[in-house]
Amino acid sequence: MTDDTTGGRTAPLDGITVLDASRVLSGPFCTMQLGDLGADVIKVERPGVGDQTRGWTPPTYGDSETSAYYLSTNRNKRSMTLNLASEDGRDVFRTIAREADVLVENFRVGTMEEWGLGYDDLRETNPDLVYCKISGYGESGPQKHRPAYDLIMQAEGGMMSITGEKDAEPVRVGVAMADLASGMYATQAILASLFRREFAQTGGDRIEVSLFDSIVAWQTYMASYYFATGEPPGRMGSRHPTIAPYQAFRTNDDWVVVACASENIWPRFCRALDREDLTDDERFVTNEQRVTNREELERILTTEIEQYATDEIVDILRDHDVPATAVNDMADVFAHPQVESRGMRRRIDHPTAGSVEMPGSPMNFLAGEIAFDRHPPMRGEQTEEILAEFGYSAAEIEQFQEQEIV
Secondary structure, three states, X not given: OEOOOOOOOOOOOOOOEEEEEOOOOHHHHHHHHHHHOOOEEEEEEOXXXXXXXXXXXOOEOOOOOOEHHHHHOOOOOEEEEOOOOOHHHHHHHHHHHOOOOEEXXXXXXXXXXXXXXXXXXXXXXXXXXXXXXXXXXXXXOOOOOOOOOHHHHHHHOOHHHHOOOOOOOOOOOOOOHHHHHHHHHHHHHHHHHHHHHHHHOOOOEEEEEEHXXXXXXXXXXXXXXXXXXOOOOOOOOOOEOOEOOEEEEEOOOOEEEEEOOOOOHHHHHHHHOOOHHHHHOOOOOOHHHHHHOHHHHHHHHHHHHOOOOHHHHHHHHHHOOOOEEEOOOHHHHOOOHXXXXXXXXXXXXXXXXXXXXXXXXXXXXXXOOOOOOOOOOOOOOOHHHHHHHOOOOHHHHHHHHHOOOO
8 A cells, every 4th residue: 555655756746836626526536636636726615515515425434524436536625615606706716717827617607797807807817718618408408408417328328238238227337427427528628728828828718528428438339349240339248249257257256357459369268178179169159159149159169168266267267368357346346456656545544534545647757757635625724824825914814704604
C-alpha cells in the first residue's frame, strides 16, 4: 500500500486553478482527475448541505459518518461553502471565476445562465476561462431538460441491451458508466482547451459534455456491428461476438475467464486441456469457424474445464501462455501484487475518517508526479482560507457567515 509521499512534486497542472461547481459523480470525477494532475481545485458547495453524496450512506468509512461514496471522488480538492441562490454569493463566485483557469459545473440546463454565471457572463471579465458544462442529455435536442441518472443512461444509451446473459433480464454495468465516461471526456476536453489556449493564444472556450452522448460514444464496435449488419447485437454474457473462446467458464469451485484472442493461442489452449484433437476438428480450426459453432465448442470446453478448480486451471493455462484469470472481487483486486506494485492502492489521512484507502490514479509521468496530498475535504473546510486568498477581509468573511452566504 502506498502512502502519501508526493511532497515537493512537480505535477503537470501546477498553477492551474479549477472552480468546481459540480456535485455527485460526473463533475467531481472530472475535477478529481484535474486535482490528481496538480490543479488547485476549489469545490463550491451549498451551505449546510454540500455535495449530495456526503449523505449517501451506508456505507460510511470506519467509525465516522463520512460517506464512502463521497470520499471516492473528491481527493485533491479544497472545499468552500457558497450560497449561489443569493446575489452576494454569486458575486463571490464571479470574483473567484475572474482568476480561475477552468470552471466545471453540472447544474440543470439553464441554471447558471439564470444566475448570471453562464459562459457568456463570465468570459466578459475572464476571456481565458475554460468553461465546462456537464449535463444529462446536452444543451440541445428534444430531451435537454430531462433529468438524467446513470441507470436511465445505460438503458436508453444501449449499454443494458448488450450487458447480461442471453434471454435473461437486462443488467447495468456495476459502476456508473455514463457518469464516469462523461467525467473522462470532460477532462480530455478541458486539457485540450488548455493546450490550445496556451499554445495558440485563442483564449478560453466553452465545453459541453453529456452523459447520454458519452454512453452512446462508448458503444464503439458494438455500434459498428449494428451499422454493418443492420441487426442490433444482443446480450451474450461474458462472450465476445467475434472471438471464441473468449468468456467465463464454470470450474468445480468457481469461474475462470479465458481469452483466446488470436489464432496462435488456440492450439496452446487445446494442449493445456490435453485436447489437441480440437485443433484439427473442422468445426473449430479457425476463429470464424469457432464463432459459427460457438454452442458446440462451449459444451465441449465446459465439460473439460469444470473438472478443475479455478486456481489449478489458471496455473495450467498460464503455463501454456494462454491468457486466463479468476474472477476477482474487490478484496482480491486490492490484495493483488500488481496493484501494490503500481501504487493503485493508496492511503491518505482524513480528519474524521482516519486513514482512508482508495484506488490510485492510472496516469504516470516520467517528468512529474501525480498529486496525492489533499484528503477529500470536509464541507467548507477551506472557506475562510479561500476567501482570504481572493481578497476578502476577516470582517467581510464574518459578515458572509452571519448572513449565511457561506
